[in-house]
Amino acid sequence: MAKAKETKTFSLKDVKESKEPMLVIHDSVYNVAKFLEEHPGGEEVLIEQAGGDATEAFEDVGHSADARELMKDYYVGEVQASEKRNEDIQPNTGPTPAAPKSNGGWSSWLLPLGIAIAAALLYRFVIAPAAN
Template identity: 50%
Template structure:
């Protein structure tokens, strides 16, 4: 079985491929032609069109796509970015292929600061005005 050669693209050549007739996205240095998926996208075609021709890695991860969505996108992959155009620091929004991660349960720091500020404001009010 022959290894299939990966088609390489530059960001420059992709930036104008942003129409309903040709909608290209870059996600984690891989290039996807989502033109045929525009009407099927659960979030609406506007979401994809807004990012067409650009790097959509961060918005893609912000939405927390399911493992099914990640699997589906494989069929739209048409290539990858050339080495010089690849994002090196993608750890900030690296793909998390396992969506079965436990949800964070009640992080105490998310409520401790507002609680302390409320107590301080109450004490200050009582000292100054009562």
């Protein structure tokens, strides 16, 4: 029977003093040393955030679902419980499509009805008499 892997915990001081570039996003700790050269925004962005909590900076950019999936490769543990953030910063994956507007009331059929009546009157009084 396989043993469950124990999650390593880090203090914020551990993250800050690490020899490797590590950062915190949503209370998870990531070692980004092997990702520096591959980061689309440039390694400077990661180096600037290394040693601290990069949650806000990460969410401000609006990373894609693919980027969030890629993060799993660099995950090394969690921030210890006593130092976890109390605020809840929601994931931002970029712009979301606007929901279609739906009135659902009488105005949703009033315009088509008006157009139909106008077309019927136009045919009855303008087009039909001209054809005769």
